[in-house]
Amino acid sequence: MREVWIVGVGMTRFGRLSEYGVREMAEEAVFDALKDAGAKPSDMEIAYCGTEAMGPDTPMLVGQIALEQMGIKGIPITNIANACGSGSNAVREAWLALQSGLYDVAIALGVEKLTSPHPDMFQLLSRLGGADLMLEGCMGFFPPGVFSMAALKHMELYGTTREQIARVAVKNNYNGSLNPKAHYQKPVTLEDVLNSRPVSYPLNVLDCCPISDGAAAVVLCGADVAKRFTGTPVRMRAAAQKSGTYKDDMDLNADTTRRAAKEAYEMAGLGPEDIDLAEVHDCFTFAEIQHYEDLGFCKHGEGGRFVEEGHANIGGKVAVNSSGGLLAKGHPLGATGPGQVNEVVEQLRGKCGKRQVAGARIGMTHNGGGFRHGDTGIVVSFILEKLK
Amino acid sequence: MREVWIVGVGMTRFGRLSEYGVREMAEEAVFDALKDAGAKPSDMEIAYCGTEAMGPDTPMLVGQIALEQMGIKGIPITNIANACGSGSNAVREAWLALQSGLYDVAIALGVEKLTSPHPDMFQLLSRLGGADLMLEGCMGFFPPGVFSMAALKHMELYGTTREQIARVAVKNNYNGSLNPKAHYQKPVTLEDVLNSRPVSYPLNVLDCCPISDGAAAVVLCGADVAKRFTGTPVRMRAAAQKSGTYKDDMDLNADTTRRAAKEAYEMAGLGPEDIDLAEVHDCFTFAEIQHYEDLGFCKHGEGGRFVEEGHANIGGKVAVNSSGGLLAKGHPLGATGPGQVNEVVEQLRGKCGKRQVAGARIGMTHNGGGFRHGDTGIVVSFILEKLK
Numbered sequence: 001m002r003e004v005w006i007v008g009v010g011m012t013r014f015g016r017l018s019e020y021g022v023r024e025m026a027e028e029a030v031f032d033a034l035k036d037a038g039a040k041p042s043d044m045e046i047a048y049c050g051t052e053a054m055g056p057d058t059p060m061l062v063g064q065i066a067l068e069q070m071g072i073k074g075i076p077i078t079n080i081a082n083a084c085g086s087g088s089n090a091v092r093e094a095w096l097a098l099q100s101g102l103y104d105v106a107i108a109l110g111v112e113k114l115t116s117p118h119p120d121m122f123q124l125l126s127r128l129g130g131a132d133l134m135l136e137g138c139m140g141f142f143p144p145g146v147f148s149m150a151a152l153k154h155m156e157l158y159g160t161t162r163e164q165i166a167r168v169a170v171k172n173n174y175n176g177s178l179n180p181k182a183h184y185q186k187p188v189t190l191e192d193v194l195n196s197r198p199v200s201y202p203l204n205v206l207d208c209c210p211i212s213d214g215a216a217a218v219v220l221c222g223a224d225v226a227k228r229f230t231g232t233p234v235r236m237r238a239a240a241q242k243s244g245t246y247k248d249d250m251d252l253n254a255d256t257t258r259r260a261a262k263e264a265y266e267m268a269g270l271g272p273e274d275i276d277l278a279e280v281h282d283c284f285t286f287a288e289i290q291h292y293e294d295l296g297f298c299k300h301g302e303g304g305r306f307v308e309e310g311h312a313n314i315g316g317k318v319a320v321n322s323s324g325g326l327l328a329k330g331h332p333l334g335a336t337g338p339g340q341v342n343e344v345v346e347q348l349r350g351k352c353g354k355r356q357v358a359g360a361r362i363g364m365t366h367n368g369g370g371f372r373h374g375d376t377g378i379v380v381s382f383i384l385e386k387l388k
Numbered sequence: 389m390r391e392v393w394i395v396g397v398g399m400t401r402f403g404r405l406s407e408y409g410v411r412e413m414a415e416e417a418v419f420d421a422l423k424d425a426g427a428k429p430s431d432m433e434i435a436y437c438g439t440e441a442m443g444p445d446t447p448m449l450v451g452q453i454a455l456e457q458m459g460i461k462g463i464p465i466t467n468i469a470n471a472c473g474s475g476s477n478a479v480r481e482a483w484l485a486l487q488s489g490l491y492d493v494a495i496a497l498g499v500e501k502l503t504s505p506h507p508d509m510f511q512l513l514s515r516l517g518g519a520d521l522m523l524e525g526c527m528g529f530f531p532p533g534v535f536s537m538a539a540l541k542h543m544e545l546y547g548t549t550r551e552q553i554a555r556v557a558v559k560n561n562y563n564g565s566l567n568p569k570a571h572y573q574k575p576v577t578l579e580d581v582l583n584s585r586p587v588s589y590p591l592n593v594l595d596c597c598p599i600s601d602g603a604a605a606v607v608l609c610g611a612d613v614a615k616r617f618t619g620t621p622v623r624m625r626a627a628a629q630k631s632g633t634y635k636d637d638m639d640l641n642a643d644t645t646r647r648a649a650k651e652a653y654e655m656a657g658l659g660p661e662d663i664d665l666a667e668v669h670d671c672f673t674f675a676e677i678q679h680y681e682d683l684g685f686c687k688h689g690e691g692g693r694f695v696e697e698g699h700a701n702i703g704g705k706v707a708v709n710s711s712g713g714l715l716a717k718g719h720p721l722g723a724t725g726p727g728q729v730n731e732v733v734e735q736l737r738g739k740c741g742k743r744q745v746a747g748a749r750i751g752m753t754h755n756g757g758g759f760r761h762g763d764t765g766i767v768v769s770f771i772l773e774k775l776k
Contacts, residue, residue, distance in 0.1 A: 052448065060758055061758040061760070068760075074631060078470060078481060079468065079470050080468055080469070081467045081469050082449065096490070097484055099490060100484050100487035102484070242462060243452050243462060244456070245462045259462065369448075370448055370449040370452070372452070372453065377449040378465065
């Protein structure tokens with residue numbers, strides 16, 4: 001397998017960016033990533049853009065349009081739509097293209113505009129769910145319902161408490177308060193979470209990630225050509241991707257994560273004990289608890305205690321969502337995955353200021369998308385390593 | 389470069405398939421392709437689905453949903469949206485994944501539902517155009533306008549006649565009348581075309597491809613593992629992809645095709661004189677005339693005479709659109725590219741009955757998508773070869 005390095009990252013702030021259209025956000029992220037890499041637009045040989053094109057101003061071929069504005073054109077450009085995992089999928093396809101040996105340098109971009117009013121709210125909500133619209137979405141089986149069912153089951157089976165679940169929001173909003181690019185930058189208390197507006201028991205509104213606008217980009221290359229660029233490189237040890245198997249079992253949304261993590265650890269020759277920090281898909285507080293277990297950071301059933309005891313804090317066993325995660329940093333679908341990569345790369349470079357994870361050498365990302373019949377439609381997971 | 393073979397193809401009929409939803413169409417195409425290959429669902433290691441998700445019943449993750457119904461699950465599945473070229477893009481990504489050596493067997497699917505009423509007709513039309521919605525689409529600069537402008541320029545510069553342009557429709561509808569899977573299966577006369585309802589001068593309604601429903605699928609593998617399957621294989625000599633450079637020059641929509649063709653010929657070590665048949669993107673009659681020239685089948689400016697003199701007929705120098713092309717076979721966006729591959733594979737296998745191109749050994753596909761500032765957003769081109 002070819003060794004691939006990330007040499008540049010860039011992203012907009014995530015949030016309600018009413019002054020930005022899709023293309024302006026994409027351009028800012030691409031500009032920053034190229035600048036960070038010390039790369040010219042003409043250095044890019046292949047490109048991928050992850051987006052579910054939710055914004056009403058999103059044109060077809062948004063990747064072509066945004067990249068052309070930045071001088072990247074003529075090369076193969078592929079737009080990818082894979083629900084909330086679209087952006088990580090784009091990064092993974094870029095990595096796969098470099099594996100082919102036919103290309104040496106790639107750029108992956110993710111962008112989404114979610115806060116503008118959409119002309120067809122039902123379509124938007126159904127699609128946002130990433131559910132099977134015909135079988136589940138039409139019956140109102142949207143994400144909060146799915147994750148609240150999973151949470152209730154976890155509470156019943158393992159004694160996980162409502163307070164433990166809420167602690168994920170407290171941790172991630174605290175981390176977000178240290179991240180100038182986060183959608184929410186204000187700490188919340190346990191009481192704030194427990195007393196916030198109910199959505200779907202046990203989840204309240206502060207247990208749910210916001211709807212955000214944003215864009216993020218990543219420049220990747222074969223390690224053999226990395227000397228062309230000046231950005232501090234980070235090694236990609238693994239790039240795993242799995243879709244669901246839909247076993248209709250009791251493990252709501254967990255199996256795909258476990259299989260993707262297994263692939264990532266095997267590819268990297270590493271285990272969960274090696275991970276210093278992880279950006280995981282905390283679309284809901286409870287989801288993060290599930291991910292601790294499925295990524296192997298703690299035993300099955302112990303996720304609630306893991307967060308309660310501070311093991312997921314910056315400075316804990318594994319710093320989970322040091323960026324603020326989807327809950328505080330925000331969740332602009334296509335941009336979420338490349339945004340996670342931005343955080344891990346900057347952490348491994350030691351550039352994260354107040355939220356820096358001390359001595360971080362190995363970081364992981366976990367980005368999911370869609371659900372159906374009790375399983376996730378797509379999970380992409382990367383393991384990145386600081387160069388010696 | 390790894391040698392890749394196509395071992396199975398399948399497709400629905402294209403047309404107004406009111407009794408089919410997106411997933412039923414996709415399932416039929418996948419089933420047929422697996423059966424043709426003699427492959428099991430579990431043989432597939434990676435999958436791509438090309439669709440612009442135009443149908444109002446199209447869920448997110450349509451590839452995952454349709455493939456799961458056919459028993460293909462758990463593997464990486466990526467949904468690709470690249471305007472009218474989405475499906476060929478999916479086939480090309482599958483080929484690229486096989487080039488990485490990390491996967492041996494892949495399936496690429498394309499599907500689109502266009503004939504159902506869409507809740508937001510303006511959005512649909514704007515997106516259908518594949519234009520830059522903000523700069524061009526909003527001003528009504530939809531595909532018929534783009535291609536009629538190009539046609540008028542060609543007529544003025546090269547003396548191409550209205551009748552020569554109309555002959556493309558006569559040829560392709562004749563070919564379509566021999567194809568039981570075509571949307572339109574009735575021959576038309578030159579007078580029919582010239583007297584049909586005007587759309588945008590010089591193009592009448594019979595100069596425009598229809599809006600169709602349909603799905604098509606392709607099973608690809610490394611030549612080194614092809615003995616696992618029983619489908620008569622076809623060799624992929626080239627898989628080229630380019631995006632536009634948007635030079636704002638006089639060559640409306642032509643430059644991307646020329647650059648993709650150059651890449652395809654170089655990769656195959658072949659030239660236009662070697663091509664026995666070609667499925668090209670005849671979204672409008674005039675477009676096909678342009679493609680003859682840009683793919684090198686005749687000199688620049690001689691496309692009108694090329695069709696008039698019968699060189700593009702079955703039995704001519706290059707049989708162009710033996711399937712009926714987009715004009716008669718139909719144009720269900722995501723399915724169009726894999727549909728072209730279906731035709732070329734079946735022609736090289738000698739399985740095309742009344743429309744069989746005698747002695748066909750080398751076939752080409754050309755699938756474009758989107759336009760902007762006088763250039764095409766994406767062109768994908770394959771060159772396929774009959775095995776000795």
